[in-house]
Amino acid sequence: MRNTARWAATLGLTAAAVCGPLATAAPAAPGPAPASLYAPSALVLTVAHGESAALAAPERAVTLVCAPGAGASGTHPAAGEACAELRAAQGDFDALASADNMMCTREYDPVVVTVDGVWRGQRVSYERTYSNECVKSSLGASVFAF
Structure with missing residues (x-):
């Protein structure tokens, strides 16, 4: 019995010397479980006056979180409606429905919108x-209404 204990101790020291100090360390505890099995949908939307985002400073910015979870959240003032519009357009901002009853002037005062984040697990920019501003408001009535 005494030799068995010495033999086990020798094997432990040999394993530590050959494999490094992690060979005798206890396995790490698993991390926390994911909050949801659904892909996230979280976006940051900005509006600025100018011809491109590179040349214009954002005047307004909001967050929009459509998943995971039952409802919409973030700082967007119409988060529920905006998420519903994006779901209907399958996350395609160019496919957002337009308001048919809006009449806009033809003045040129460019407004640029940007969206960055994740939609259903896919990176969006x-x-x-x-x-x-009127033309912007006529498209995607809730998404860009902030």
């Missing part, structure tokens, strides 16, 4: 310049 979007930029579009509208000819004026």
Whole structure:
């Protein structure tokens, strides 16, 4: 019995010398379980006056979180409606429905919107310049209404 204990101690020391100090360390505890099995949808939207995002400073910015979870959240004032519009357009900002009853002037005062984040687990980066605020508001009525 005495030799068995010495033999086990020798094997432990040999393993530590050959494999390094981690060979005798206890395994790490598993991390926390994911909060949801659904892919996240979280976006940052900005609005600025100018022809491109590179040349214009954002005037307004909001966050929009559509998943995971049952409802929409973030700082967007119409988060529920905006998430519903994006779901209907399958996350395609160019496919957002337009308001048919809006009449806009033809003045040129460019407004640029940007979207960065994740939609259903996929990275999203979007930029579009509208000819004026009215035209911007006529497309995607809730998404860009902030």
